[in-house]
Amino acid sequence: MNIVEVRNAYKFYGKKKSDHRTVLNQLNLTVSPGSIYGLMGASGCGKTTLLSCIIGMIPLESGRIDVFGKEITHFSLQKNGKRIGYMPQEMALVSDLTVKETIYYFGKIFQMDSDKLRDRYDMLHKLLELPPGDQLIQECSGGQQRRVSFASSMIHDPELLILDEPTVGLDPILREKIWNFILNITRTSKLAIIITTHYIEEARLADRIGLMRNGILLAEDSPSNVMNRMNVDNLEEAFLRLCLRKGVSDEVEDNTQEIIIEDNKNNNNELEMQQTITHRNLKDDKIDNHKKDDDEEDSNMRWRWQIIYAMIIKNILQIKRQPVAIVYLMFLPILQLYLIRYSIGRNPEGLKIGIVDDEILNHQECQVPGLVNAYAEGYTCEVNLISCRFLEKLTDDVGEKVFYTAFDDAFRDAKLGKLSAIIYFDANFTESYDEIKRYPDEAGPQTWKNSVIKVYMDQTDLQIQTFLQRRLYDVYKSYSESILSDCRLPTNLEGIPIVFEEPIFGSLKSDFQPSMVPAFVILSLFNVTASLTVAAFVAERKEGFWNRTLLAGVSTVEMMASHIAINLAVQLLQITEMMIMVYIYYDSHHYGSYGLIVILLLLVGISGLFFGVYISCICTEIMQSHILLLGITQPITVLSGMFWPVEGMPLVLKIISLITPTTYPGISLLNIIQKGYTLADSSVFLGFIVSSSWVILLSYFGLRTLRKKKFSRNT
Numbered sequence: 001m002n003i004v005e006v007r008n009a010y011k012f013y014g015k016k017k018s019d020h021r022t023v024l025n026q027l028n029l030t031v032s033p034g035s036i037y038g039l040m041g042a043s044g045c046g047k048t049t050l051l052s053c054i055i056g057m058i059p060l061e062s063g064r065i066d067v068f069g070k071e072i073t074h075f076s077l078q079k080n081g082k083r084i085g086y087m088p089q090e091m092a093l094v095s096d097l098t099v100k101e102t103i104y105y106f107g108k109i110f111q112m113d114s115d116k117l118r119d120r121y122d123m124l125h126k127l128l129e130l131p132p133g134d135q136l137i138q139e140c141s142g143g144q145q146r147r148v149s150f151a152s153s154m155i156h157d158p159e160l161l162i163l164d165e166p167t168v169g170l171d172p173i174l175r176e177k178i179w180n181f182i183l184n185i186t187r188t189s190k191l192a193i194i195i196t197t198h199y200i201e202e203a204r205l206a207d208r209i210g211l212m213r214n215g216i217l218l219a220e221d222s223p224s225n226v227m228n229r230m231n232v233d234n235l236e237e238a239f240l241r242l243c244l245r246k247g248v249s250d251e252v253e254d255n256t257q258e259i260i261i262e263d264n265k266n267n268n269n270e271l272e273m274q275q276t277i278t279h280r281n282l283k284d285d286k287i288d289n290h291k292k293d294d295d296e297e298d299s300n301m302r303w304r305w306q307i308i309y310a311m312i313i314k315n316i317l318q319i320k321r322q323p324v325a326i327v328y329l330m331f332l333p334i335l336q337l338y339l340i341r342y343s344i345g346r347n348p349e350g351l352k353i354g355i356v357d358d359e360i361l362n363h364q365e366c367q368v369p370g371l372v373n374a375y376a377e378g379y380t381c382e383v384n385l386i387s388c389r390f391l392e393k394l395t396d397d398v399g400e401k402v403f404y405t406a407f408d409d410a411f412r413d414a415k416l417g418k419l420s421a422i423i424y425f426d427a428n429f430t431e432s433y434d435e436i437k438r439y440p441d442e443a444g445p446q447t448w449k450n451s452v453i454k455v456y457m458d459q460t461d462l463q464i465q466t467f468l469q470r471r472l473y474d475v476y477k478s479y480s481e482s483i484l485s486d487c488r489l490p491t492n493l494e495g496i497p498i499v500f501e502e503p504i505f506g507s508l509k510s511d512f513q514p515s516m517v518p519a520f521v522i523l524s525l526f527n528v529t530a531s532l533t534v535a536a537f538v539a540e541r542k543e544g545f546w547n548r549t550l551l552a553g554v555s556t557v558e559m560m561a562s563h564i565a566i567n568l569a570v571q572l573l574q575i576t577e578m579m580i581m582v583y584i585y586y587d588s589h590h591y592g593s594y595g596l597i598v599i600l601l602l603l604v605g606i607s608g609l610f611f612g613v614y615i616s617c618i619c620t621e622i623m624q625s626h627i628l629l630l631g632i633t634q635p636i637t638v639l640s641g642m643f644w645p646v647e648g649m650p651l652v653l654k655i656i657s658l659i660t661p662t663t664y665p666g667i668s669l670l671n672i673i674q675k676g677y678t679l680a681d682s683s684v685f686l687g688f689i690v691s692s693s694w695v696i697l698l699s700y701f702g703l704r705t706l707r708k709k710k711f712s713r714n715t
């Protein structure tokens, strides 16, 4: 039985019909056991594409490929993974692993037992003169990395070895060594090797060569036969002559492989006979194989866990070698909550307030010793320079007072941004106040106007404006009460008849943070998990390591499982840190169930993870994935209710906001922490519903896209 049989393989790239670019054109190829097949051809002729089709990485448009007597489909990978060794053209290694860890990783995912793995590693290490086992891949030279990659594809003693340009960039001595090694191994075992190379002459050593050009095989025979037929003594020349016979055009033509047909008529008859026999045998093989497959199923389960375990270890090693990532993962939540604590919601300090008091000539007048602003005389209240009383109550914790004698000067400075507000007292401020109090019925509009404290604010900063307004009301209350008290009048005479009693939830001391922190925790968890997933996935896919792992027979679900395991561990750590911080900083008397909090946060983290998976699958470039990630997480952050209550949004935005993966969970978390609500409360329940729905939705789309695009070359 032939190891590989390619029949009438046809493949094109390009989505639209007008863009179709044929890469394999009715190509036939046969590789028998214990032989080396040298696949040669100029750059871009379709060698890698052909190899990718043989290993089942990409499908053919038409035609058929049989490997080990079975037609290759997308499902063949898991079955064939162990039997095939594939060394891709790119390094496809993880730069943070050592030489030994890399080769052991592949050994483990090829389900080797430890003793055999150790023996094979020692053998390959010696034979390929690999760098020391503890040397990091990133510290290896290009040639050394190539040898590590070669060893990784050989470690499990495969039956078919596919080497895409293994000798490129290596010195002649090492190239010879590799060729001697593969020659030796094919002479002493049934291993079949397909090797592509640009160095046409080195393929002389192969048992059979295929000369490929523009998607077709110009010839397929032993090197000596090809040279004899072309009447030349080297392969370069033979290749050149074959090209000239076929024509110099680079365009792929429809009449495929006519030279082979012409030159190898006898061979083809032989092939066809072989094919018929193979297909007959195949039927019998299929029945046997199905039975064998069932028997293997049980023992496979044990190995599948070993695969996931190997991938988890690899992920841990990668994280361990990235100190910045460890600091980021460990301390980011603490740092952010600390920063929120000390930078958000605190009262603004150092504000400058311009004071223009036309009652006095200069502000020293207010500091005259023994100045009495208000006193009771008989049944009346005598007042004097009460603007000074107001200014006395206006302390530095509200703002620093800057005195001006002319309003225009203060206004000019405010325009220059030097002042946050101007407070103006009219020249008749005290008299007007007095007149209104004594004879309210007789006071004219001008009197009422003069009795008012006029405040001119810089309204560009809402938080500062709100703070100043609130504090000025407090100052006024204190000022008014003190005057009334001096006049022996009830202090609440001029107050607003509304009293804020002990609050149902929260504290009387208005604090911005407790309402903001839950939304922040949810957002932080979602965004950080999504960006970490994008970073890990995109890098692995880009480097080709992802594909290599899949080709070893690992399923996308298993790869996801290893990522989820690591992610859950990191999330639990971050959740614990955040909960401790929240508990220390934002003391609440109504804490709800911790279990509920942890489950909610885990759901949000997992939805972030699948969101990251989805983003990294639909994007073809690292940059693109980060831009898309930002483009989605930023609006989600704005709509999260962290900055402004959802109740203040227009209906459409409100609906969008409430169905994002973070808004409702944020509301739920707030209600659990601040009000001690349970799942019986609809707001908490809805938070869980929204989170779970996103987990289901994103995991479905994430896994589906991952499966669909699992071998996407660009990502």
Ligand SMILES: Nc1ncnc2c1ncn2[C@@H]1O[C@H](COP(=O)(O)OP(=O)(O)OP(=O)(O)O)[C@@H](O)[C@H]1O
Pocket (backbone or CB within 6 Å): 013, 014, 023, 041, 042, 043, 044, 045, 046, 047, 048, 049, 050, 089, 713
């Ligand atoms: N994913 C893809 N989408 C579109 N075109 C592609 C894709 N992959 C390869 N091609 C094109 O198909 C042709 C064959 O590419 P392939 O990588 O198979 O060539 P190759 O013979 O292996 O080249 P090299 O020796 O340089 O590696 C090239 O023109 C290439 O640009």
